[in-house]
Amino acid sequence: MLNKKAYLQISFSWMFAIIVGAIILFLAIYFLTNFIKSGQTEQTTKTSKEIGILLNPLEVGFEQGKKSVLTTSTETRIYPRCNLYGEFGRQGIAVKEKLYDKWSGFGQEVSFRNKYIFSEEYVEGKEFYLFSKPFEFPFKVASLIYLIPAKEEYCFISAPEEVNDEINNLDFENIFIKSFNQDSCSGDEINVCFSSGISCDIYVDCSEEDCSEGSVTKGESQLYFYTNSLMYGAIFSNENIYECQLKRLLKRTNTLSTLYEEKLSLTSLSTCQNYISDDLSLFKSSINSYVNNEETSSEDMTLIFSISKDLYGSKFSPCRLW
Amino acid sequence: MKNKKAQMKIQQTAFMLIAVVIFFALAGMFMVSFKLSSLKEDANLLNERNALLLVTKIAESPEFSCGEAFGGKKVNCVDFDKTIALKNNIDIYGNFWGVSNMEIRRINNFEQEDSPEIECTFGNYPDCTHLRILSSQVVGSDHSTFVSLCRKENYQGEIYNKCELAKFIISYGGDEI
Numbered sequence: 001m002l003n004k005k006a007y008l009q010i011s012f013s014w015m016f017a018i019i020v021g022a023i024i025l026f027l028a029i030y031f032l033t034n035f036i037k038s039g040q041t042e043q044t045t046k047t048s049k050e051i052g053i054l055l056n057p058l059e060v061g062f063e064q065g066k067k068s069v070l071t072t073s074t075e076t077r078i079y080p081r082c083n084l085y086g087e088f089g090r091q092g093i094a095v096k097e098k099l100y101d102k103w104s105g106f107g108q109e110v111s112f113r114n115k116y117i118f119s120e121e122y123v124e125g126k127e128f129y130l131f132s133k134p135f136e137f138p139f140k141v142a143s144l145i146y147l148i149p150a151k152e153e154y155c156f157i158s159a160p161e162e163v164n165d166e167i168n169n170l171d172f173e174n175i176f177i178k179s180f181n182q183d184s185c186s187g188d189e190i191n192v193c194f195s196s197g198i199s200c201d202i203y204v205d206c207s208e209e210d211c212s213e214g215s216v217t218k219g220e221s222q223l224y225f226y227t228n229s230l231m232y233g234a235i236f237s238n239e240n241i242y243e244c245q246l247k248r249l250l251k252r253t254n255t256l257s258t259l260y261e262e263k264l265s266l267t268s269l270s271t272c273q274n275y276i277s278d279d280l281s282l283f284k285s286s287i288n289s290y291v292n293n294e295e296t297s298s299e300d301m302t303l304i305f306s307i308s309k310d311l312y313g314s315k316f317s318p319c320r321l322w
Numbered sequence: 323m324k325n326k327k328a329q330m331k332i333q334q335t336a337f338m339l340i341a342v343v344i345f346f347a348l349a350g351m352f353m354v355s356f357k358l359s360s361l362k363e364d365a366n367l368l369n370e371r372n373a374l375l376l377v378t379k380i381a382e383s384p385e386f387s388c389g390e391a392f393g394g395k396k397v398n399c400v401d402f403d404k405t406i407a408l409k410n411n412i413d414i415y416g417n418f419w420g421v422s423n424m425e426i427r428r429i430n431n432f433e434q435e436d437s438p439e440i441e442c443t444f445g446n447y448p449d450c451t452h453l454r455i456l457s458s459q460v461v462g463s464d465h466s467t468f469v470s471l472c473r474k475e476n477y478q479g480e481i482y483n484k485c486e487l488a489k490f491i492i493s494y495g496g497d498e499i
Contacts, residue, residue: 012328013335020339024346031350042361049368056375059382087414113418114383140384255414256384262407267474281338319474319481322389 006159014025037105042109044095044153047072052110053092058132059115059143067170069150070128074098077124080117080147081109082244089248091115118237119147131170133229138312139260139322143255144229144245146236150174154235155185158195162228193234203233213305224303225296234298246298247291251265254287260267260321276314276321283307366386373494380419381490383469390470392483400426400490402473404449409455423493424455428486448473466491 002035051070058066074097080093094109116135127150132143148154154175156167164177178185185191193200206214216223216234223234223242234242261280286304290296314320328343371419380386381400388399405426408415428451473489474481 013331015333016332017339024339027345035353039357042357053368053375056372056379059379083382087416088418116343140387140389142384167432252384258414259385259404259410261409262410263401266403266407268446278457285381287367320391322391 001009005133008181012241015294023285026097033043037094040097040099040104041107044097045106045110046102047076047095047097048093048110051078051095052112052136054117054128055117056144059128065131065133065166065170065309067129067131067172070241072097072128075124075126076130077103077122078119078147079122080241082117082241084244084247086252088113089244090250091117091248093117103108114142115145116142116249117145117147118233118241120236120238121241123147123149125149125151129172129174131172134233135227135229137227137249138308139256141249141256144233144249146232148174148236153189155191157185157191157193157198157200159183159192159204160194160206160209160211163194163231200253204231204235222299224301226301226308238239243297246301250287250291250304254284254291257284257287263321276311279311279314283311335388335451349385353355369494373465374462375492376419376421376493377467380421380424380492381467381469383419386469386490388472392485396470396472398467398471399470399485400488402426402448402453402471405453406442409442409453410456419492421474421492421494422456423491425452425491426455426469426471427452427489427491429488430486453473462492464491 001176012022036152054068055072058068066287076098077096079092079094079096081094083090083092090111092109092111092115094106096103096106098104120207129148129150135141135144138238147150150173155178156175157178159177167175167177167228176185176189190202191198191200192202192204194204194206198293199220203217204211204214205217208214210228211231212228213226214224214231216225216231220238221239223239225231226233233245237245257280261277264280286307290304291302344489378398381398386400386405388396388401391401391404392399437451439452440446440450442448442453466489469488469490470485472483472485475484
C-alpha cells in the first residue's frame, strides 16, 4: 500500500512544469495556426489584387479583342462578384487557393468600380484565359472582360463568320470552331450552338447576321444581348452576373450621357450645331427607369437599344460628339 | 534544509519557464515584423506596377478619350471639351479611378516661363493653362504621360479640330484602382 502511494507521487516542480509546458504548447499551436491562416489570407488577397492589376492592359486601346493568360502557382478558384451599390456598382474579386488538397478561406475581397468581369459564379484552375472587348452603346462605355478557365473547353457550332474570325484571331486553345456539316465536337466540351436542331448546352439565337443582337439560352435562363460584346458576356457568364454587370454598364452609360450632354451644350454655344440633345435626354431617362427598377432584366432593354441605334446615327454629323 | 532546496528548485523552474516564454514571444515578434515588412514591400511593388499602367489606362478611359470625335481613332488623345464637362460632374465619379488627383497641363512651346497659371473652369475655357480634375489634396507619388489635347474650334464659321500637346498627371495614393 505504502509502495503504491509512493508510485503516484509527483513532485510539485514536475507538476508545475507539465501544466505550464502544456499551456506554452497550446499557445504555440494556437498562434502557429493563426499565423498560417493569416498567411493564406495574405496570399489570396495578393492574388486578387494581382488579378485586378493584370486586367489593366486589357482595358486600354481600341482593339476589337485582346487576350491575356493568367497563371497561378496553385490551383485557384476566382470568384468575380458584382454588386449594384452606389453610382457605378462594384466589381469584386475574391480568391480561394488549394493547399494540401483543401481549399483555403476567402482572402480580403478586392473591389473595383471601373471593371466589368463576365464569368461563371467562380472559375477554377491554374491557368485562365482573359479576353476583352469594348462595349459601345453607342459610344464606348467600358471594356468588358471575359474570364474562362483554360481547362474548360467550348465548342462553337455554326457560328457566324464574324464570330469565327474573332475566335480564330484570338487564338484560344480551349475554344473550337465547328461548322454544322463538319464532325461534331468530342462531347466533353460545352457546346455553344448558333443554330437549333442539335443537342447543345448553350443556344445563341441571333437576330442580326453578325450576331450583334439576340438571345442566349442556358438551361432555364434566357439572356438578351444588344451588342457583340454582350453576346460573349451572355455565353461565358451566369445569369446573375450578366444581369448585374449589364445594369452597372448602363449606370456608366447614363453618366457618360450626362458628359456628352454638357459637351454638346459647350460646343453648341461656340461652334457646332448638333441635334441629338433630345435623343440623349430620352436615352438617359429610359436608362434611369431601367436601372432603378429591380424587376427589370436584359429582356426589357428594347427601348434603350432602339434609342441607342438612333444615337449611333449622329456619328455621321459634322460635329460628332464621340 | 530540504524545504529550502525544494523552494530553490521551484524558483529555478519558474525562471526557466519565464525565459522560455520570453524567448517564444521575442521569436514571435520577430516573425510578425518580418512578415509585415515583406507584406509592405509586396504592397508597394503591386502599387508601383499598378501606377505605371494606371496613367495610360485613365487617359484612355471613355470619360477622357477622344474616341472618333476628332476624325479616326486616336490613341493617347484627351477630349478637352469632354474633360471640362467631367470636371463639372466630378462629384458623381468620386474615387472612381482610385487616384488622389488628376491634372492636365497644356504645353505651349511659345509659353513664357513667367506666364500666369490659370486654372480651367467652365467660365474661362479654353483660355487657361491647366485643368485640375480632382481637387482633393495631392498625396502619394506622381505619374504622367504626354497626350494630345483636342477640342472643337470655330474659325470664321468653320469648325475644325484643334489638338495640342499636354501632360496628363495623376497623383496616386494607392488606395484602389
